[in-house]
Amino acid sequence: ETGVTQTPRHLVMGMTNKKSLKCEQHLGHNAMYWYKQSAKKPLELMFVYNFKEQTENNSVPSRFSPECPNSSHLFLHLHTLQPEDSALYLCASSQLGRGTRVADTQYFGPGTRLTVL
Amino acid sequence: DAKTTQPPSMDCAEGRAANLPCNHSTISGNEYVYWYRQIHSQGPQYIIHGLKNNETNEMASLIITEDRKSSTLILPHATLRDTAVYYCIVGGSNYKLTFGKGTLLTVNP
Secondary structure, three states: OOOEEEEOOEEEEOOOOEEEEEEEEOOOOOEEEEEEEOOOOOOEEEEEEEOOEEEEEOOOOOOEEEEEEEOOEEEEEEEOOOHHHOEEEEEEEEOOOOOOOOOOOOEEOOOEEEEEO | OOOOEOOOEEEEEOOOOEEEEEEOOOOOOOOEEEEEEEOOOOOOEEEEEEOOOOEEOOOOEEEEOOOOOEEEEEEOOOOHHHOEEEEEEEEOOOOOOOOOOOEEEEEEO
16 A cells, blocks of 8 residues: 555546546645556656646647646546557656655556556 | 666566666766566555665665666565566656666566
8 A cells, every 4th residue: 555546446438438537645745646557668657746736748638637626636537538548547646845846756556447449 | 867777677586685787877966766666557666766875675775886877776585576577767857757668577486
């Protein structure tokens, strides 16, 4: 247990569906992250939220829409996905100092295994 | 952030020490060396990090060379549950962790 939970753990959806992934951290951290891990590829950073503000969007297609209502919760809203979006989606959190960009330790959740049919 | 080079795979006998090397010859002065591991289909797990000095915690030891151009992660008594992909990451100028392909460590009985 890392203190970061993700639901659901597995999700199968059609290309016309709308679904959401949820992440919750119980560590009191102020930054949260979404990563994507496709088969046989390294983890790719998708979004970063720092103090609830989105500070990073790594050229992610608009069919992925993140939401961070507070520092403990992070969502990834999915709509009209493609089969190539099938992957393991990982959430992480960390504690960052305000105004600094010093690298920190990130704690990851177990991931959501997404399959798009 | 500086790039890292790791062997794609390594084997280790159960109970023996596992020494995982990492080259980071372009590391800059304020960049840390981080090690994470990922057991199959699970989220990455933080292991240890360091800047200049060697570090030790309950999971592993990190040995950083004096010129900081390479480091070694040491698992003192590897178990079967240590079989995983181990990532060496260099960062410090920002909060990003750039994962490479890592080293697949297989611990054999």
